[in-house]
Amino acid sequence: MKRSSFGGKAARLARSFAMVLLAAVALLSAAAGEAQASRWGKSYFPDVELVTHEGKTVRFYDDLIKDKVFVVSFLYTTCRDFCPLAAARLSELQEKLGDAMGRDVFFYSISIDPETDTPERLKEYAKTFAAGPGWLFLTDELILYKGAEANFAQRMKIVVQVSDFLKRRNVPLVVVPVPDKSRVEAQHLCGLDRSASLGDRFTRMNAALSRVGVRTVDILSPLAALDGERYYRTDTHWNERGAKRSAESVAAAVQQATLAPAQQAEFRVKSEPAHERVGDLIRLAGLDQVPLPLRPKGDTEAATAIEQGAKGDVGILDDVAAPETVLLGTSYSRQANFAGFLGMALGAPIENMALDGGGLANAAMAYFDKPGFSDTPLRLVVWEIPERFLEEPVAASDAAWAESLAGRTHRK
Numbered sequence: 001m002k003r004s005s006f007g008g009k010a011a012r013l014a015r016s017f018a019m020v021l022l023a024a025v026a027l028l029s030a031a032a033g034e035a036q037a038s039r040w041g042k043s044y045f046p047d048v049e050l051v052t053h054e055g056k057t058v059r060f061y062d063d064l065i066k067d068k069v070f071v072v073s074f075l076y077t078t079c080r081d082f083c084p085l086a087a088a089r090l091s092e093l094q095e096k097l098g099d100a101m102g103r104d105v106f107f108y109s110i111s112i113d114p115e116t117d118t119p120e121r122l123k124e125y126a127k128t129f130a131a132g133p134g135w136l137f138l139t140d141e142l143i144l145y146k147g148a149e150a151n152f153a154q155r156m157k158i159v160v161q162v163s164d165f166l167k168r169r170n171v172p173l174v175v176v177p178v179p180d181k182s183r184v185e186a187q188h189l190c191g192l193d194r195s196a197s198l199g200d201r202f203t204r205m206n207a208a209l210s211r212v213g214v215r216t217v218d219i220l221s222p223l224a225a226l227d228g229e230r231y232y233r234t235d236t237h238w239n240e241r242g243a244k245r246s247a248e249s250v251a252a253a254v255q256q257a258t259l260a261p262a263q264q265a266e267f268r269v270k271s272e273p274a275h276e277r278v279g280d281l282i283r284l285a286g287l288d289q290v291p292l293p294l295r296p297k298g299d300t301e302a303a304t305a306i307e308q309g310a311k312g313d314v315g316i317l318d319d320v321a322a323p324e325t326v327l328l329g330t331s332y333s334r335q336a337n338f339a340g341f342l343g344m345a346l347g348a349p350i351e352n353m354a355l356d357g358g359g360l361a362n363a364a365m366a367y368f369d370k371p372g373f374s375d376t377p378l379r380l381v382v383w384e385i386p387e388r389f390l391e392e393p394v395a396a397s398d399a400a401w402a403e404s405l406a407g408r409t410h411r412k
Contacts, residue, residue, distance in 0.1 A: 054123070069106065077121055078113065142192070142198070155390055158402040175209060175383050177220075180388055217253040243341055247341035
């Protein structure tokens with residue numbers, strides 16, 4: 001919620017509430033009508049005009065707080081210390097209120113920086129803490145990009161250009177589209193708006209690549225069939241259950257297509273003690289250094305430790321060949337032991353070349369451009385691509401790099 005201009009009225013509103021916010025919170029245990037009639041009336045609270053995060057103009061007293069039990073907080077979206085903590089605490093209180101929230105009790109957050117905090121910006125900010133109990137979601141998954149169709153087509157073109165480059169080297173490519181967390185765990189959105197226009201984005205990618213002969217693996221169906229949680233509650237990524245099911249599905253598809261590498265490896269597996277895993281969405285909110293219970297609780301996880309080694313008949317002094325299977329992609333391939341589970345399911349060593357924050361093509365760019373790439377004994381490339389990247393604008397440098405692959409010889 002914001003003022004159309006930040007002046008005396010907004011400042012007066014903030015000053016008026018600076019001393020009475022605790023009293024407003026105390027109203028949670030009192031009858032709203034009686035309390036306001038006796039003291040907290042229109043003569044006490046300024047009835048200034050405000051603009052909601054939906055762009056609607058309302059009057060503070062008449063439209064928002066009259067005859068209601070309410071809590072008011074002040075924030076600005078560029079705040080990186082106290083504001084995220086306050087928003088998280090209000091989110092926890094909202095969870096505890098349950099059905100009473102929005103019926104018996106009302107929360108209002110007012111920006112003190114309305115020039116920056118437009119209704120659109122506040123709407124996105126609110127989404128971070130609008131999910132169901134204990135769940136956070138990345139709003140990047142929900143953005144509707146201008147020129148989405150053209151962006152999608154250009155990204156598909158880059159994937160095809162990489163596929164053609166590998167075909168000239170006789171190296172098969174398997175693309176693994178990773179569905180959004182907000183798609184797989186949609187039952188936990190609790191009112192968070194995922195546009196219907198995003199509904200077919202995932203299937204469109206599979207269909208577009210299949211039409212041009214690029215092999216893809218459907219991991220959405222196996223994930224949907226898996227009971228329980230498949231993504232971390234407080235993190236962007238899949239948890240170990242989701243990563244393992246996805247890796248097994250990829251391995252099965254590779255084996256069915258007779259693309260499984262002949263190379264073999266052994267794996268040693270053990271479970272680590274259960275601990276709290278503070279997710280990246282808590283860190284993005286600036287709350288990772290805040291102690292419990294003043295921030296959302298992270299996921300409890302007994303992580304799997306997977307150690308990849310040479311097959312038993314390889315001697316200590318024998319040369320161990322470089323892995324023939326390479327995994328490209330993003331942080332999804334670096335989280336929750338996805339690469340380890342994929343190697344175990346294939347029974348083969350995996351070279352994980354995925355990059356955190358790698359976008360669509362950064363991992364491929366780094367791998368194909370590295371010295372000695374042309375001499376690698378490459379037999380299979382698995383490329384993991386998050387759904388949320390599909391409609392983002394394409395950097396000119398990415399498009400130019402993909403175009404340059406057409407002129408590459410086997411030796412760079």
